[in-house]
Each structure stands twice: as structure tokens, then as C-alpha cells.
Amino acid sequence: MFVCEAFRRFRRNPQLFLMGFLSIFFTQLIVNVFIVGYLELDKLGTFSGEAFSVRAYFPDNVNMAQAEEVVERLREYPEIAEVIVVSREQARLRFLEYFDLRDEDIPPEENPFPLSVEAASHRVEDVPRLAERMQETGSFDEVLYGGRNVELFLRFYQMLLSTGSVILLGVFIFSLVVITNVIRISMQSREHEIQVCSMMGATERFIRRPFLFEGFLQGILAGLGAFCVTYVIADFTLEFLISAFPFFPWVETGEILVPTLVVNTAMGGFVGFLGSLIASNAVLRRRKQ
Amino acid sequence: MEFLEFRRVYKIYNNGIRALTNINLEVRDGEFVFLLGPTGAGKSTIMKLLIREEIPTSGDVWLEGFRVNRLEDEHLPYLRRNIGIVFQDLRLLPMRTVFENLVFPLEVMGLRRTLMNRLARDVLEVLSLEEKRNHLVEWLSGGEKQKLCVGRAVIHQPKLVLADEPTGNLDGRSAYEMVSGLFQLCREGGSTVIMATHNERIVKTFPGRRVYLDKGEIVRDNIEE
Numbered sequence: 001m002f003v004c005e006a007f008r009r010f011r012r013n014p015q016l017f018l019m020g021f022l023s024i025f026f027t028q029l030i031v032n033v034f035i036v037g038y039l040e041l042d043k044l045g046t047f048s049g050e051a052f053s054v055r056a057y058f059p060d061n062v063n064m065a066q067a068e069e070v071v072e073r074l075r076e077y078p079e080i081a082e083v084i085v086v087s088r089e090q091a092r093l094r095f096l097e098y099f100d101l102r103d104e105d106i107p108p109e110e111n112p113f114p115l116s117v118e119a120a121s122h123r124v125e126d127v128p129r130l131a132e133r134m135q136e137t138g139s140f141d142e143v144l145y146g147g148r149n150v151e152l153f154l155r156f157y158q159m160l161l162s163t164g165s166v167i168l169l170g171v172f173i174f175s176l177v178v179i180t181n182v183i184r185i186s187m188q189s190r191e192h193e194i195q196v197c198s199m200m201g202a203t204e205r206f207i208r209r210p211f212l213f214e215g216f217l218q219g220i221l222a223g224l225g226a227f228c229v230t231y232v233i234a235d236f237t238l239e240f241l242i243s244a245f246p247f248f249p250w251v252e253t254g255e256i257l258v259p260t261l262v263v264n265t266a267m268g269g270f271v272g273f274l275g276s277l278i279a280s281n282a283v284l285r286r287r288k289q
Numbered sequence: 290m291e292f293l294e295f296r297r298v299y300k301i302y303n304n305g306i307r308a309l310t311n312i313n314l315e316v317r318d319g320e321f322v323f324l325l326g327p328t329g330a331g332k333s334t335i336m337k338l339l340i341r342e343e344i345p346t347s348g349d350v351w352l353e354g355f356r357v358n359r360l361e362d363e364h365l366p367y368l369r370r371n372i373g374i375v376f377q378d379l380r381l382l383p384m385r386t387v388f389e390n391l392v393f394p395l396e397v398m399g400l401r402r403t404l405m406n407r408l409a410r411d412v413l414e415v416l417s418l419e420e421k422r423n424h425l426v427e428w429l430s431g432g433e434k435q436k437l438c439v440g441r442a443v444i445h446q447p448k449l450v451l452a453d454e455p456t457g458n459l460d461g462r463s464a465y466e467m468v469s470g471l472f473q474l475c476r477e478g479g480s481t482v483i484m485a486t487h488n489e490r491i492v493k494t495f496p497g498r499r500v501y502l503d504k505g506e507i508v509r510d511n512i513e514e
Binding site for chain 2: 004005008009012192193195196197198199202206
């Protein structure tokens with residue numbers, strides 16, 4: 001019965017409903033910006049992880065068979081996406097090609113390049129750890145990776161994550177405060193109804209129930225609204241970005257669909273429910289006094 | 290011990306108004322009691338003490354062996370479920386339909402929908418409100434609202450019905466029908482009814498105990514006559 005009642009109340013008092021709805025709606029929109037941003041960074045991290053490879057050089061006395069053996073062991077590392085052996089000859093040819101030199105500039109018998117491996121990790125933040133693990137094997141003379149570039153990328157990544165978390169926490173608290181006050185106003189405007197319920201023998205749990213449902217419903221509806229708006233904007237924007245910068249690893253609309261839908265409905269419902277719970281507890285406690 | 294007892298009850302409100310002075314009242318199970326007296330005599334305060342909307346300043350209120358004024362907060366809802374109340378200002382739930390208002394006490398008690406439907410059908414028929422079952426209460430006339438309020442008070446067959454000026458918005462005939470219904474409930478259902486009223490005609494029409502209050506004191510109680 002309180003389901004119909006909640007809808008009747010929304011219809012009867014649209015301003016109050018809108019206030020709660022919009023506070024959660026905008027919070028969810030901000031959350032969605034972070035979800036899309038996070039997914040984009042994640043994709044960039046994967047993309048860059050493959051770009052920032054680790055190079056490890058064997059000592060001169062290691063032959064090809066021994067190098068292959070080490071590579072087989074490396075393949076078992078969970079961080080590794082791909083690992084290959086670069087022979088001395090391949091290294092020499094690469095060098096000649098890169099510096100546009102002739103074959104006789106570095107003859108094969110004077111080849112100074114050691115046998116090496118090139119390893120790529122799944123994610124960019126795994127690169128330093130992978131380099132460290134490879135060094136710990138003791139099979140290599142020297143292990144090198146993108147160093148400063150990787151660290152810069154990681155610092156940027158961490159900064160975005162921590163700033164994002166703080167902002168998210170802020171908007172979460174903001175929307176909680178708004179919805180709490182909206183439900184409190186709603187409850188105070190229905191003070192006499194609460195009194196009637198109480199006189200009829202309703203327990204506090206019973207009295208609280210419709211308000212909790214109302215907050216939850218408001219949250220879910222606002223979350224769904226934010227999801228739809230995000231979907232439309234993201235679809236349009238990403239389509240434009242993909243056509244404008246096709247080589248950048250853009251996240252696809254399909255990839256943001258499920259995470260935003262789940263987060264928006266769950267978080268919207270949770271914020272609405274929690275706000276109503278706080279408000280109803282406060283109002284009922286005040287009534288007792 | 291009687292079904293309901295007031296023992297040396299005094300009530301002084303926070304603003305200093307002395308609402309009741311040394312009230313001693315015993316009501317037997319199944320009795321029909323009119324509370325009479327001018328405005329401010331303390332009739333509504335007696336009702337409020339019975340449902341523990343107010344607590345006596347001193348003295349005790351007993352209902353079915355329970356001391357109402359000392360009851361733990363968590364037990365209060367269960368006490369109130371045994372009481373049907375017709376409020377002076379009706380206090381219907383405006384966002385609910387006639388049916389939803391009527392079955393509200395049953396909903397509070399956690400009854401099943403089928404049982405609620407059955408009980409509501411019978412009461413709506415008696416109240417002649419079957420056709421307005423799904424109307425919001427604000428669409429009802431004053432008299433219909435009053436009838437609904439009475440229906441809500443009796444639908445769960447409470448042991449005690451408190452009616453505070455229940456005939457206020459009703460014309461003579463409707464007032465008679467309403468009190469007659471309450472009287473019948475008292476006789477057939479065994480409920481105890483306490484009705485505060487100014488309506489002299491009604492009081493003269495129906496038999497029952499009459500307790501006269503003035504300035505917070507019982508000045509006459511015809512049980513002793």
C-alpha cells in the first residue's frame with residue numbers, strides 16, 4: 001500500500017520530490033564522470049603497460065638456449081603480457097636500422113650487443129614491480145624500463161584516483177545531507193500522520209517503512225535518470241572523440257554501460273535509503289523527547 | 290480489578306493548566322460510558338491518558354491490569370492496537386484511499402490482505418461507503434469522513450473504543466446512526482466504549498453510564514445514582 005502512497009506523494013508534492021531527486025541525480029552524474037574517467041584511465045593503463053616495456057640484458061656467457069629457459073620461467077609471472085628474446089643479431093640489426101647505418105659499420109663479428117629480453121606488462125603500474133622481479137631472478141646483468149615516464153604516468157594516475165575519491169566522498173556526503181533534509185521536511189510536514197500511525201499502534205519500524213521506501217525510490221529513479229543522461233552524452237562525445245583522435249585508446253560506450261548502471265542504481269538507492277533512515281531516526285527521536 | 294481504572298489521577302500541563310484533579314474512575318468490561326462536561330472539563334485529557342498520549346502528573350491509569358503510565362515504550366504499540374480511537378479532528382491519512390484508511394489498524398497489526406479485504410467489505414457496507422472504496426479521503430464529505438473514522442476505530446474489534454466528540458460533523462440522523470452503531474458494537478462485540486460528547490440529544494437517547502466532568506473533576510457519575 002505504501003508503494004501507491006509514495007507515488008501519490010510524489011505527484012502531490014513535486015517540489016520536495018524534485019529536490020531529493022535532483023540532489024542524487026547530480027551526484028550520480030559526477031560519479032559517472034569519474035567512472036568514465038576511471039575506465040578511460042584503466043584502458044590507457046593497459047595500453048601504456050604494453051607500450052612501456054622492460055628490457056633486461058643477459059651476461060655475455062649466456063647462450064640462446066639458456067635465455068629461452070629464463071623466458072619460459074618469466075612467462076609464469078602474472079604481470080607479464082608478453083615476453084620475447086632479442087638475439088644479439090636482432091639487436092645489431094635494430095641498431096643499424098634505427099641509426100640508418102650500413103652493415104659494415106658494425107660487422108657481425110664485432111657485435112657489441114648482448115642477448116636480451118623484452119617484456120610487456122598487462123598494466124602500466126605493474127612495470128616497476130615486473131622490472132624488480134626480473135632483477136631478483138639474478139639471470140640479468142641489467143634491467144631497464146621507462147623509468148621516469150612510467151613514474152610520471154603512475155603519479156598522475158594515483159593523483160587522479162585520490163582526488164577523485166575525495167571529490168566523490170564530498171559529493172556523496174552532500175547528496176546524503178540534501179536527501180536527509182528533504183526526507184526530514186517531508187516527515188515534519190506529515191507530523192500528524194506519524195502521530196496517527198503511532199496512536200493506531202504502529203511500531204517505529206512500521207512508521208519508518210514508507211519513508212525509507214520513498215527515499216530508496218527517489219534514489220533509484222535519480223540513479224536511472226543519471227544513467228540515461230550519461231549514456232546519451234557519453235555516446236555522443238565518444239563517437240566524436242573516436243573519429244577525431246582515432247589512435248588514442250578511447251573507452252567504448254558499451255564498456256561504460258554496465259558499471260554506470262550498477263553504480264547509479266545501487267548508490268542512488270543506498271543514498272536515498274540512508275538519508276531517509278537518518279532523517280526518520282532523527283524525527284522519531286525528537287518525537288519521543 | 291476493573292477493566293479500566295483511574296486512581297487518584299492528577300494532570301497538570303507544562304503551561305500550568307490543571308486539567309484533571311483527583312480522578313477516580315472504574316469502568317467495567319463492555320460498559321458504555323458517556324463523558325460529559327463543558328469545553329476544558331478534562332474529557333479529552335482522560336482519552337489522552339488512556340492511549341498514553343499524555344502521562345498523569347500523579348496517580349495511575351490501569352487498563353486490563355496494565356499500568357498504562359508505567360508501560361515501556363516498546364510495549365505501547367501493542368496496547369494501542371487494542372484501542373479504537375475516533376479523534377475529534379478525525380486524523381484520517383490524506384494520501385490514502387478510503388479502503389487504505391479503513392484497514393490501516395489491520396495493516397499495523399500485520400494482517401493478511403485477504404482478511405483485510407473481507408473485514409473492510411463488511412464495514413464499508415455498514416458505513417455505506419462501498420462505492421467510495423478507492424476514493425482519496427479528501428474527496429469525502431465531512432459526514433463520510435466521520436463515518437470512516439468510526440469504521441477505522443472498530444474494524445479490528447478492539448476491546449476499548451474511545452470516541453472524542455464523534456458526532457461533531459454529523460447531522461442529527463447521522464449522529465444517531467453513528468452512536469447507535471457504537472452502542473451495538475458495545476452490546477454485541479463486548480467492547481467497552483468511552484465517548485466524550487456535548488450532544489445532549491444523543492446522551493438522552495441512549496442508555497449508558499454518564500460521567501460529568503467540570504474543571505477537571507468528576508462532579509457526577511450516574512453509576513452511583
